[in-house]
Amino acid sequence: MTDTGPSSARPAPPGCPAHADAVRLAGLGYQQTPAQLYRALRREHGAVAPVLLDGDVPAWLVLGYAEVTYVTSHDELFARDSRRWNQWENIPPDWPLLPYVGYQPSVLFTEGEEHRRRAGVITEALECVDQFELTRDCHLIADRLIASFAGSGQAELMSGYVHALPAQAVVQMCGMPASGADTQQLVDDLRISLDAAEGDDPVAAYERVGERLRQLVKDKRVGPGPDVTSRMVLHPAGLSDEEIVQDLISVISAAQQPTANWICNTLRLLLTDERFAVNVSGGRLSVGEALNEALWLDTPTQNFIGRWAVRDTQLGGRLIRAGDCLVLGLAAANTDPQIWPDSHVGAENAAHLSFSNGEHRCPYPAPLLADVMARTAVETLLERLPDLVLAVEPEELTWRPSIWMRGLTSLPVRFTPVVQ
Ligand code: HEM
Numbered sequence: 001m002t003d004t005g006p007s008s009a010r011p012a013p014p015g016c017p018a019h020a021d022a023v024r025l026a027g028l029g030y031q032q033t034p035a036q037l038y039r040a041l042r043r044e045h046g047a048v049a050p051v052l053l054d055g056d057v058p059a060w061l062v063l064g065y066a067e068v069t070y071v072t073s074h075d076e077l078f079a080r081d082s083r084r085w086n087q088w089e090n091i092p093p094d095w096p097l098l099p100y101v102g103y104q105p106s107v108l109f110t111e112g113e114e115h116r117r118r119a120g121v122i123t124e125a126l127e128c129v130d131q132f133e134l135t136r137d138c139h140l141i142a143d144r145l146i147a148s149f150a151g152s153g154q155a156e157l158m159s160g161y162v163h164a165l166p167a168q169a170v171v172q173m174c175g176m177p178a179s180g181a182d183t184q185q186l187v188d189d190l191r192i193s194l195d196a197a198e199g200d201d202p203v204a205a206y207e208r209v210g211e212r213l214r215q216l217v218k219d220k221r222v223g224p225g226p227d228v229t230s231r232m233v234l235h236p237a238g239l240s241d242e243e244i245v246q247d248l249i250s251v252i253s254a255a256q257q258p259t260a261n262w263i264c265n266t267l268r269l270l271l272t273d274e275r276f277a278v279n280v281s282g283g284r285l286s287v288g289e290a291l292n293e294a295l296w297l298d299t300p301t302q303n304f305i306g307r308w309a310v311r312d313t314q315l316g317g318r319l320i321r322a323g324d325c326l327v328l329g330l331a332a333a334n335t336d337p338q339i340w341p342d343s344h345v346g347a348e349n350a351a352h353l354s355f356s357n358g359e360h361r362c363p364y365p366a367p368l369l370a371d372v373m374a375r376t377a378v379e380t381l382l383e384r385l386p387d388l389v390l391a392v393e394p395e396e397l398t399w400r401p402s403i404w405m406r407g408l409t410s411l412p413v414r415f416t417p418v419v420q
Contacts, residue, residue, distance in 0.1 A: 021045070021050060022050040022051055022052045022058060023041060023044075023045070023049060023050070023051050023052070023061075024051070024052045024056070025051040025052060025053055025059075025061065025303075025327070025403055026054070026403065032398075032399055034302060034331060034403075034406070035297070035331070035335050038063055038329065038331065038332035038335065039335075039337070041061070041063060041332070042063050042064070042332065042336075042337070045063075046063075046064075046316055046317060046318075047062070047063050047064030047066070047067045047316035047317075048060050048061070048062055048063065048064070048067055048315050048316035048317070048318045048320075049061045049063060050318075051327065053097060053305075053325075053327075054095065054096050054097055055090075055091075055092065055095060057087050057090055057091065057095075058087065058324075058325075059305075059306070059324070059325040059326065059327055060315075060318065060320065060324060060325070060326045060327065061303070061326075061327045061329050061332070062315070062316070062326055062327065062328055062329050062333070063329045063332040063333065063336070064316060064332075064333060064336055064338060065333040065334070065336040065338060065339045065353065066336075066338065067315060067316045067333075068328050068329065068330065068333040068353055068357070069333075069353070069357055070315070071307055071315065071326055071328065072307070072328065072353075072356055072357040072358035072359075072360070072361065073357060073358040073359075074358075075111065075112075075358065075359050075360070076310065077309065077310055077311070077313050078307035078308070078309060078310070078326060079111050079307060079308055079310050080108065080109055080110070080111055080115070080307060080308070080360055081103065081109050081110075081111055081308065082101050082102070082103050082109060082306075082308055082325075083103050083109075084308045084309075084310070084322075084323050085101075085308055085323055085325055086321065086322070086323030086324060087323075087325065097305065099193060099194050099202065099206075100194075100305055100404070101305055101306075101325075104246060105242070105243070105246055106118075106246035106247055106249065106250045107119055107122060107246070107247045107250050108250050108254075108360075115359065115360070117237050118239070118243065118247060119359075119360075119363050120237065121232055121235045121237050121239055121247070122232070122247060122250075122251060122363055123363050123364060123365070124231065124235060125228045125229075125231035125232045125235065126228060126251075126363070126365050126366055126369060127365055128226075128228075128231050129173055129228065129365075129369055131368065131369070131372050134169065134173065134369060134372050134373070135372055135376050137169060137172055137173075137178070138165065138169050138372065138373050138376035138377065138380070139376055139380055140178075141164075141165050141168045141169055141172075141178055141179075142161075142165055142376060142377055142380035142381065142384075143380065143384070144179070145160065145161050145164055145165060146161070146380070146381065146384050146385065147420060148160065149161075150384065150385065150417065150418035150420065151417050151418060151419065151420060152417060153414055153415060153416065153417035154391060154412070154413065154414045154415075155412070155413055156410050156411065156412050157264075157267065157381075157411040157412075157413055158264060158407075158408060158409070158410050158411050159410075161377070161381065162260050162263045162264045162267070162377070162411065163191075163256070163260045164187075165260075165263070165373065165377045166255060166256050166259035166260050166263070166370075166373050166374075166377070167187040167190075167256045167260070168183065168187070169373050170251070170252050170255045170256055170259075170373075171183050171186060171187065171252065173227065173228050173369075174216070174227055174228045174229045174248060174251070174252060175216065175220060175225055175227030175228065175229045175230060176216060182212070185208070185212070186208075186209060186212050186213075187256070188205075189205040189206070189208045189209045189212075190205075190209055190249075190252060190253050190256065192205035193205040193206035193209060194253055194257070195257075195402075195405075209249060210245060210249070213245045213248050213249060214241065214245050216229055216248070217229060217233060217241045217244050217245055217248070218241070220233045221233055221241075228248075228251070229244070229248060232244045232247065232248070254362070254366070255366065255369075255370065257300070257405055257407075258300040258301050258370070258405070259300075259370045259373050259374055260300075260407065261300035261405055261406060261407035262291070262294060262295070262300045262370065262374045263373075263374045263377045263378060264407045264408050264411060265294040265298040265299075265300065265406065265407065265408075266287070266290045266291050266294040266374060266378055267378060267381070267411060268294075268298075268397065268408060268411065269290045269293060269294055269297075269298070270286070270287070270290050270378070270382075271388070271389065271390050271394075271413070272390065272394040272397075273290075276289075276290055287375060287378050287379055287382070288375070290378075291371065291374055291375060291378070292348075292350060295334075295350075295352050295354040296334050296335070296345050296352050296354075297334070297335070297345060298331075298406050299330055299331050299334055299352065299353075299354040299406065300354070300405060300406055300407065301330055301354065301356075301404070301405065301406075302329075302330060302331040302402075302403065302404060302405065302406045303327050303328065303329055303330065303331065303332075303403055303404055304327065304328040304330055304356065304404070305325070305327050305328075305404070306325050306326050306327045306328060307325075307326045307328065308323060308324070308325055308326070309321065309322055309323060309324045309326065310322065328353075328356060330353050330354060330356065331406065333353045334352045334353055334354065355367045384418070385413075385415040385416075385418065387415050387416050388413050388414075388415040389413065389414060389415070390411075390412070390413060391412040391413050391414045392412055397410075397411070398410075
């Protein structure tokens with residue numbers, strides 16, 4: 001049984017899914033100039049490229065705007081439950097992508113009615129977040145963070161500001177204090193569990209996250225407050241404590257990294273691109289334009305893993321087998337020459353796929369809340385430190401070695417010291 005997705009010039013390769021011509025999805029090209037690489041991949045392989053993930057595990061990278069839109073809007077063909085993957089026998093227990101792909105009983109991996117129930121609770125809980133209050137909270141967090149380095153005239157913004165602000169804002173939104181050792185431990189553990197560095201123990205970190213959030217849910221059952229966790233606890237859908245814990249982990253981690261990298265990539269654009277350089281400080285319009293342009297050109301979630309084919313089908317002229325894994329090439333789709341034939345990529349509309357699309361897309365109103373956090377972070381920084389400039393040459397900035405998240409390893413800046 002086959003269905004036909006959006007067309008592509010290339011026929012299905014024989015012998016699929018052996019992926020004889022597969023491209024290894026790793027290497028420096030993805031970190032420094034991925035746009036060129038995606039263009040080359042598209043030229044070479046069409047809109048759906050056979051790729052090899054870590055350990056040479058085969059998958060498909062969906063590069064076309066039309067194809068990503070098709071995949072994400074056809075859940076009956078391309079679904080989220082990774083247990084249907086036909087490669088599990090080739091996956092070692094320490095496979096680095098396991099934290100993203102290994103099935104968890106969270107909203108991320110649910111399908112159909114169960115997904116609507118879980119995602120519905122998250123949407124309604126997030127809808128109650130007052131955007132004015134969130135702006136005020138982000139201002140306060142920003143001020144506190146800036147005060148810690150303003151006197152020195154220099155800072156490394158990734159650790160001192162960019163990651164810290166959305167992390168603190170999100171845990172506060174979920175009903176924990178924004179700062180304090182306990183919150184910091186949770187934020188550190190989330191980072192370790194998803195993005196472990198040398199010497200970290202991601203499994204132990206993930207267990208500590210679970211324990212902390214289990215305690216939070218228990219506390220909110222006894223004494224609910226005006227926060228996301230309490231609204232999930234009180235929701236008539238009647239989620240169990242364990243379901244809420246799983247979905248809180250999804251909400252907090254889905255919010256923190258992408259929002260931080262959105263702030264990073266916007267600041268980089270503002271500080272390196274002369275179109276913005278003339279009038280960034282307090283320039284509301286310019287900041288808005290930079291935020292949108294960053295989503296088009298340097299989207300935080302470059303590639304998202306993924307979807308799993310429910311049955312044999314066709315996509316972009318490729319034969320996709322039941323259980324094949326598809327990586328959503330969100331960055332490639334945003335810069336697809338089919339939608340930007342004259343190679344101009346427009347910041348003037350919001351039709352990018354940075355928040356994905358379809359049933360499992362980043363749930364409304366999360367993109368609005370992310371916008372509040374990112375906008376407040378950027379504007380507050382530029383208001384407080386109006387002569388902020390890069391402390392290195394733009395070409396010295398390096399991207400993180402990740403094909404999934406696009407963000408800088410560090411963002412060193414200098415400015416006139418502020419006497420408190
Ligand atoms: C307040 C901030 C945010 C929250 C609370 C949030 C929450 C979530 C949640 C709960 C999901 C899982 C949806 C599901 O499987 O049904 C999700 C998915 C996603 N989010 Fe967000 N998110 C936030 C910010 C962002 C940002 C800034 C970006 C990128 C610019 C982003 C991009 C995505 C993408 C690409 C997905 C995957 C959707 C898919 O499977 O197709 N999110 N988000």
